[in-house]
Amino acid sequence: MITFSALSTAVVAAGGLASTPVVINNLMNPSTTSPTSSFGVYLLNTLNQIVEYQAAGLTFTSNQAASFYSLTIIPNNTINSASTSLAVKFSITASSYTNDSLLVIIFPSLIDIQLADCGGVSANLAGVSCSPNGQ
């Protein structure tokens, strides 16, 4: 909970607060493009009584995904029409992802993935599994 003390030393007319927006700096955006849960906004009098409030429907949505901090895709065989393995190496901007996060790789149509299999190499992807979905 962040508290803004004494927004006005005088009585504020209905609608009057709109002319003095409040700013909160250095917040870190959510780690997904899903809407957040609701902010809560509470106006209190000097007796610590809530006089006006809203605690639902005040969500924020980040609508722009972050770029990978680094990303490489390196094949071990570059001969045309040959079977190859692709090493996908990436690091993420966020410090962590939630459980059950997915990595989706969309291949160019000229690469056949019908028989593709995969496995995690690094320790933090030890439990990875995959399945082709379409072409």
Next chain:
Amino acid sequence: MDVLSGFLTYSATRSAISSASLSASPLQIGVSSTYTILFTLGQPLTASSAIVVGLPVDYQGRVGGCSPSPCTVSSSNVIFTNVPTTVSTAITLTLTSVTNPLTIGTTNSLTLYTLYSSSQATSIVEYTNTGLTVNLVARVIPSANIVITSTSQVVSYFPASFTLTITNVNQLPANVYLQVKIPTEITVSVSQLNC
């Protein structure tokens, strides 16, 4: 013969109304509300009697209507005439378009009394000035009245400044202060926080 001449008068005291109750809906401060008073007539009245609801200061001028008719609203009271006259009659009085006071908690009590004669303000039969209160609660701000914007729309822990523009519904008291609960999906770094 001795003659004693003079006026032999006495004053009757008014009865207390003990059965009255008050309810209101909605109960948010500053909203237009309907108030309902229920009570049982304890003393008989006549066709020229009246029932009066007295308004404390914080309700004066804030009542828009009343029922059953005939009734009249003034700044300080509401007067019902052509009222039931039989003892033990259950009576319901309604005040409509009442603008609730702006103070949280228990309101000051309305006053309720019956007048034997509507034209005589002192002919009070039954009376109470306690207990006709309601407990008012905070006003809900429509979510459309609160606009939240950010300097960054990018996910994943990019620092951003959030601006909240709040359009309050009621008049607010002096020195009102604001508390904002941040969703758990947005990280607050207490050491870097400023606002």
